[in-house]
Amino acid sequence: MSELELTLDDVRRGMIPAHIYNDREIFELEKERLFGRSWQFVAHESEVPQSGDYVVRRVLEDSFIISRDDQGEVRAMFNMCLHRGMQVCRAEMGNATHFRCPYHGWSYRNDGRLVGLPFHREAYGGEAGFSRKGQTLLPSPSLGTYNGMIFISLDPEAPPLDEFLGDFAFYLDYYTKQSPSGIELRGPQRWRIKANWKIGAENFAGDMYHTPQTHMSVVEIGLFREPKAERRKDGSTYWAGKGGGTTYKLPEGTFEERLRYVGYPDAMIDRMRATWSADQCAVVGDSGFMISAASLFPNLSFVHNWPRVEDSDDVLPFISIRSWQPISENETEVVSWFAVDKEAPEDFKAKSYKAYLMCFGSTGMFEQDDVENWVSLTSTAAGSMARRLRLNSRMGMLADGSAVVEPLSGDEFAGPGVAHVGYGEYNQRHLLDEWANHLERPVTKSAGVEFGATKVEVGS
Amino acid sequence: MTSAYIPIDSRRSPLGGHASATERAGRSLPFADERHLLAHQWVVDEAYLLDQQDYESWLDLLTEDIHYYMPIKVTTALGAGFDTAPGMAHFDENKYSLSRRVARFATEHAWTEDPPSRLRHFVTNIRTFATDDADELVVDSAVLLFRSRGDVREHALISAGREDLLRRTDDGWLLARRHIAIDESVIRMQNLAIFL
Numbered sequence: 001m002s003e004l005e006l007t008l009d010d011v012r013r014g015m016i017p018a019h020i021y022n023d024r025e026i027f028e029l030e031k032e033r034l035f036g037r038s039w040q041f042v043a044h045e046s047e048v049p050q051s052g053d054y055v056v057r058r059v060l061e062d063s064f065i066i067s068r069d070d071q072g073e074v075r076a077m078f079n080m081c082l083h084r085g086m087q088v089c090r091a092e093m094g095n096a097t098h099f100r101c102p103y104h105g106w107s108y109r110n111d112g113r114l115v116g117l118p119f120h121r122e123a124y125g126g127e128a129g130f131s132r133k134g135q136t137l138l139p140s141p142s143l144g145t146y147n148g149m150i151f152i153s154l155d156p157e158a159p160p161l162d163e164f165l166g167d168f169a170f171y172l173d174y175y176t177k178q179s180p181s182g183i184e185l186r187g188p189q190r191w192r193i194k195a196n197w198k199i200g201a202e203n204f205a206g207d208m209y210h211t212p213q214t215h216m217s218v219v220e221i222g223l224f225r226e227p228k229a230e231r232r233k234d235g236s237t238y239w240a241g242k243g244g245g246t247t248y249k250l251p252e253g254t255f256e257e258r259l260r261y262v263g264y265p266d267a268m269i270d271r272m273r274a275t276w277s278a279d280q281c282a283v284v285g286d287s288g289f290m291i292s293a294a295s296l297f298p299n300l301s302f303v304h305n306w307p308r309v310e311d312s313d314d315v316l317p318f319i320s321i322r323s324w325q326p327i328s329e330n331e332t333e334v335v336s337w338f339a340v341d342k343e344a345p346e347d348f349k350a351k352s353y354k355a356y357l358m359c360f361g362s363t364g365m366f367e368q369d370d371v372e373n374w375v376s377l378t379s380t381a382a383g384s385m386a387r388r389l390r391l392n393s394r395m396g397m398l399a400d401g402s403a404v405v406e407p408l409s410g411d412e413f414a415g416p417g418v419a420h421v422g423y424g425e426y427n428q429r430h431l432l433d434e435w436a437n438h439l440e441r442p443v444t445k446s447a448g449v450e451f452g453a454t455k456v457e458v459g460s
Numbered sequence: 461m462t463s464a465y466i467p468i469d470s471r472r473s474p475l476g477g478h479a480s481a482t483e484r485a486g487r488s489l490p491f492a493d494e495r496h497l498l499a500h501q502w503v504v505d506e507a508y509l510l511d512q513q514d515y516e517s518w519l520d521l522l523t524e525d526i527h528y529y530m531p532i533k534v535t536t537a538l539g540a541g542f543d544t545a546p547g548m549a550h551f552d553e554n555k556y557s558l559s560r561r562v563a564r565f566a567t568e569h570a571w572t573e574d575p576p577s578r579l580r581h582f583v584t585n586i587r588t589f590a591t592d593d594a595d596e597l598v599v600d601s602a603v604l605l606f607r608s609r610g611d612v613r614e615h616a617l618i619s620a621g622r623e624d625l626l627r628r629t630d631d632g633w634l635l636a637r638r639h640i641a642i643d644e645s646v647i648r649m650q651n652l653a654i655f656l
């Protein structure tokens with residue numbers, strides 16, 4: 001077996017070679033075999049509401065302009081001039097009908113079409129010499145949307161987004177479709193942490209076990225009433241399709257009472273009731289679980305929590321979406337948005353925003369302690385001792401691989417996928433299994449693209 | 461005229477409605493002006509409190525109606541008319557949320573600051589402006605924060621401009637509003653478990 005095969009084998013039995021959290025070669029493989037073909041969330045339609053609105057987002061080193069063109073269609077275009085490769089757009093957001101390349105002045109409409117070319121006749125012989133027609137900034141090889149979330153993939157052969165999301169879409173709706181209008185996204189906050197990107201994705205996917213310890217301080221100051229050790233282990237984790245997450249067990253009550261318990265006003269609860277499927281409502285109303293953190297393979301995470309934002313007993317829920325954008329094997333750019341239902345009352349939106357800022361993001365009091373752990377873990381994973389250590393990621397499994405607790409039945413958990421009550425590293429293992437499946441599969445080279453040149457046989 | 465400088469405005473925050481709207485009047489005060497000397501000393505003394513992480517004393521320097529606000533800087537074209545992410549911030553704090561942040565540091569379980577960071581707030585370029593209210597001064601400053609943690613990690617820096625509103629009260633001069641213009645759109649620090 002090759003070294004890679006041995007590593008992936010260990011990962012699959014839940015014994016994680018520690019060096020995968022800080023290994024240059026592994027990262028090179030991830031870039032090619034994982035990020036080269038996975039679906040990546042880049043923006044939400046609410047970030048580009050008007051014609052001409054754009055944001056610029058990266059997938060690893062590749063910069064994309066995500067714009068809404070004059071027909072109202074959302075585009076994702078590689079931010080590189082067809083002429084000599086200058087970045088066509090150097091702002092992070094704005095509104096434009098055209099992007100003019102600062103180098104030699106080629107200009108493109110906001111749908112990517114090349115429309116202007118200085119000295120076209122003199123320099124290129126006009127349309128006959130070099131036709132502008134049909135020339136556009138490179139579109140992202142694949143693009144898909146779900147609930148207004150824009151995903152792109154560098155793989156033209158990527159499976160359709162819906163197929164990729166599979167049953168995880170059921171859970172995605174809790175975060176992104178609380179009413180027919182869906183969410184609006186604000187931000188993102190962006191900051192760089194010296195941690196490997198997988199750690200955050202694994203943590204959000206299923207680590208209920210860390211909450212009582214890592215986040216002890218936020219309970220002590222009265223910010224959060226939930227993460228007492230007892231509460232967290234009564235929750236469940238679920239894995240469905242290409243993602244999974246954690247939940248809290250809610251006190252007895254109806255659908256409405258339970259959503260009120262986490263702070264939603266009645267008008268919003270009515271819209272959730274009307275928007276969600278019977279099964280989606282049943283996870284809350286019958287099974288009694290409230291979604292909390294989640295991750296969608298490979299590096300998109302979600303969080304839903306309900307802290308106290310004022311000196312009162314009321315709690316206020318908030319939602320955040322974040323991408324763990326790899327910079328290197330030991331550095332990650334966290335791109336973290338605040339999300340809120342478009343139809344929510346203004347007062348709710350303001351307080352929910354407050355709740356987000358207090359808990360998560362660059363200043364969030366939960367997040368501060370998470371990152372401290374992940375930075376420390378990453379730097380420790382760099383050395384030669386880490387190459388000998390296999391970390392234990394087998395929680396929820398007995399020595400022979402059988403389960404510590406049986407999965408919940410359909411009567412106990414109304415959602416799709418497999419769910420378990422209590423602490424377990426099921427989801428972290430699922431995420432890394434998926435990761436291993438990608439890393440062992442070589443990529444076929446994608447075809448190159450050329451602009452405006454007809455291939456001419458060079459004479460001998 | 462297109463300007464690269466776009467001032468921060470509390471009213472653009474969803475949580476800034478309570479903030480004082482007092483603005484600077486006229487040119488900066490002469491450095492020999494007593495009000496400038498007072499303001500200068502205030503921000504320098506505050507920097508020492510922040511370096512020492514004496515956050516409880518720091519909290520006492522803030523008015524009840526404080527708006528402590530650091531929007532997210534974004535790169536925009538010159539003339540776009542904005543250079544911060546709409547409706548979003550890093551800090552958008554009132555006295556209550558700042559008091560929770562301080563209370564958290566005082567627990568024994570705020571791991572990100574235990575062991576504590578070594579902090580140094582370099583505060584410079586201070587200038588002071590009178591306002592229409594004799595009991596309020598506007599103070600501009602530049603701050604460079606050096607933060608070092610542990611022995612293997614590299615240090616991290618944050619550079620920002622600040623515009624403060626100082627108010628004279630029975631408890632002395634207190635900070636009633638702070639607008640922080642961070643100079644990076646992507647922060648190169650693991651978290652903002654610090655104050656600027």
Ligand code: FES
Pocket residue numbers: 081082083084085086101102103104105106
């Ligand atoms: S590189 Fe863009 S016009 Fe030449």
Ligand SMILES: [Fe+2]
Pocket residue numbers: 203210211214215366370
């Ligand atoms: Fe956490």
